[in-house]
Amino acid sequence: MSTVNDVIPSRFSIGGMSTGQKITILVTILFLAILIFATFTTTGFYSVQNFKAIINAASLVGIIAVGMTYIVISGNLFSLSVGTTAAVCALTFMWALRFGLVGGIVITIVFGAVVIGLQGLLVGFTGANPIIVTIAAGALQEAVAIWISGGVSVYPPDNGPSFAFLASPLFGIPFPVYVFVAAVILGEIFIKKSRFGRGLYLMGESPRAGRTAGLPITRLTTGAFVVAGVCAAIAGILIGAFNQSGTMTASGTLTVDSISAVLVGGTAVIGGRGSVVRTAIGAIVIASISDLLLLRGYSTPVQLLVLGVIVTVVVILSYLNSERAGRS
Amino acid sequence: MSAQARMKPRFSANEQKWPIFLMIGLVILTFAIPPLFHHSSSAFTIYNALQNTATLGLVALGLGLTMVVGEFDLSIAGTYALGGMVAVKLGTGNPLVGILAGVGVCVVFGLIQGLIIAKLKINSMALTLGGYLVALGLTGTIGDNKSQSFSNYDIGIALNQPIATLFSIRIFIGIAVFLAVFLLMNLTNLGRGMRATGGGRRASRTAGVRVDAIVIGTFGASAGLAALGGIIQAYCTATATSNPGLFPLIFAVTACLLGGVGLAGGRGGAFGIACGALTIALLAELFSTVAAPQYVSGLFTGLLLIVVTTAASPYVIRKWRERRIDKSLKLENKVLVTSDSSSKS
Structure with missing residues (x-):
């Protein structure tokens, strides 16, 4: 009897250039064009200080997007509540600091992994629609958070441990940037080199074939969501540390930004193709465009509009190049 | 049975029966539970539930139609806001102009989404996420990133004025729209074509159903209905909000699933969606009557959506x-x- 290892190749060899690679190249060229245009026309864009700001903004979205990449590659579309989970984790971290810094971090990460992992378990076991499950889970998390916190910000305990270094620069670079880089490296190695990661690619490429090959669909789906939960929790810790408090409004546009980063990076929305490194590029692209629009005086809705157009174009490009576009 | 008789659309075959029992159950609970908490429901409770169904119910109807054809329109929360904002901006002098402009813009928006989905065979959830962001961005841009008040208060007063205790013009508009869609889906070939499209696209195409036209039209209708819901809400509250959040979408999905619309497509209709929408509206009124905190309603809505999604898995x-x-x-x-x-x- 063939085992999972027998049917999953150690590396996917895609003849020529894959869809994701084409999109990444296209987006990179577009990004470079915008960058050159912005450098010459926008005051303050081309400065070390501004690039630091871009990388800092990209890091929080990027960390969440690393986890989102696992969900998208597994073929479960995306989660519409990771931003909410990150905000809830910021609240949890502030509360859990009473158990010390390490205790607070561990409790928050376990909490995030369990909250999103349970959604993955439900999706994997029953085949329930991931978008609707995550929307419902988001509403549930918000309600529970307001119930427990009373709808007000949560502050760290008096005489609690110091966590200032989590939001401070190290060698001139903000601490979240180091976490982002570490998350990208670890995330990329884990998804490319581990049996679990290869299983995710296969499941995303063809869930039916994966099932036939004996892939543990429930376990893989839950695993992908757990990784997303860990990433959301880490982002939540950093958000909490930066704000020195936990509040539900911190979720902002984190969810849509992270989905956009994954899609702009060239990871196929139908699953099976993509990488964490591409997502990192996507996160930097999204942060750069937002920064550029901000410097040019455009309001948040305009940024949202541009983000929407970018997501739409990338999704269309992804499908135009996909061999699996035929669905009818 | 003759072939002609078999072809005749039958309500019993198209719609589930349990949504109406669920709705009746909720009506009973709406009156039975509050006394346990020293509160009481009245005809006004039902009136409020019907008022909400007349606006958010239309959003549910739009989403439900896309679900019947086997797709899913995530952008309805965006078109709901966009329709309201366009109407408030352009309808101060003549509210009808606002309605036509708001619905018109959103129908075009929906048709474009439908065209891309039908012709390129793109996953509708992925594409309409982009659509949602675009619609929300447009709404915020038009409304200067804040809620916009509507100076024509008369139209809101007229729409909300109770008629025979339980009804209002707003409710009659809602009933008329639901009835029109119900009749279209049950007395014409359109409903059969939509269900066939949702049931199996390749077989439908072979059978001569104009699948692409149905998908494109459904997305146009979905956006138009969501916009109409947003416009009525904006006129009645004299305010257009620039970002309503995901609540309209959560309401719509839960209403559709409670109304017997299948996520796999091919099942459900306007009657079931109306029952589903009224069920959730009644549930919200129930919490409001017993003076439950806001989070309790959110808690139940989230739990209910998880339960119905799992049940439809x-x-x-x-x-x-x-x-x-x-x-x-x-x-x-x-x-x-x-x-x-x-x-x-």
Whole structure:
């Protein structure tokens, strides 16, 4: 009897250039064009200080997007509540600091992994629609958070441990940037080199074939969501540390930004193709465009509009190049 | 049965019956539970539920139509806001102009989304996420990133004015729209074509159903209905909000699933969606009547959506079908054994 290892190749060899690679190249060229245009026309864009700001903004979205990449590659579309989970984790971290810094971090990460992992378990076991499950889970998390916190910000305990270094620069670079880089490296190695990661690619490429090959669909789906939960929790810790408090409004546009980063990076929305490194590029692209629009005086809705157009174009490009576009 | 009789659309075959029982159950609970908390419901409670159904119910109807054809329109929360904002900006002098502009813009928006989805065969959830962001961005840009007040208060007062205690013009508009969609889906070939499209696209195409036109039109209708819901809400509250959040979407999905619309497509209709929408509206009124905190309503809505999504999942449906087949097989065996023993005797 063939085992999972027998049917999953150690590396996917895609003849020529894959869809994701084409999109990444296209987006990179577009990004470079915008960058050159912005450098010459926008005051303050081309400065070390501004690039630091871009990388800092990209890091929080990027960390969440690393986890989102696992969900998208597994073929479960995306989660519409990771931003909410990150905000809830910021609240949890502030509360859990009473158990010390390490205790607070561990409790928050376990909490995030369990909250999103349970959604993955439900999706994997029953085949329930991931978008609707995550929307419902988001509403549930918000309600529970307001119930427990009373709808007000949560502050760290008096005489609690110091966590200032989590939001401070190290060698001139903000601490979240180091976490982002570490998350990208670890995330990329884990998804490319581990049996679990290869299983995710296969499941995303063809869930039916994966099932036939004996892939543990429930376990893989839950695993992908757990990784997303860990990433959301880490982002939540950093958000909490930066704000020195936990509040539900911190979720902002984190969810849509992270989905956009994954899609702009060239990871196929139908699953099976993509990488964490591409997502990192996507996160930097999204942060750069937002920064550029901000410097040019455009309001948040305009940024949202541009983000929407970018997501739409990338999704269309992804499908135009996909061999699996035929669905009818 | 003649072929003609078979072709005649039958309500019983198109719609589930349990949504109406669920809704009736909620009506009973709406009056039975509040006294336990020293509160009481009245005709006004039902009026409020109907008022909400007349606006958010239209969003649910739009989403439900896309679900019937086997797609899913995430952008309805965006078009709901966009329609309201366009109407408030352009309808101060003549509210009808606002309605036409708001619905018109959103119908075009929906048709473009439908065209891309039908022609390029793109996953509708992925594409309409982009659509949602675009619609929300447009709404915020038009409304300067804040809520916009509507100076024509008369139209809101007229729409909300109670008629025969339980109704209002707003409710009559809602009923008329639901009725029109119900009749279109049950008395014309359109409904059959939509369900066939949702049931199996390749087979429908082979059978001569204009699948692409149906998908494009459905997305246009979905956006138009969501916009109409947003416009009525904006006129009635004299305010257009630039970002309503995901609440309209959560309401719509739950209403559709409670109304018997299948996520796999091909099942459900306007009557079930109306029952589903009224069920959730009644639930919200129930919490409001017993003066429950806001988070309790959110808690129940989230839980309810998880429960109905799980109930509509492939695993639960498969298990339920297997149970039904087992039951019918047992019944068949029983009949065979009975007839066998009676023939022997």
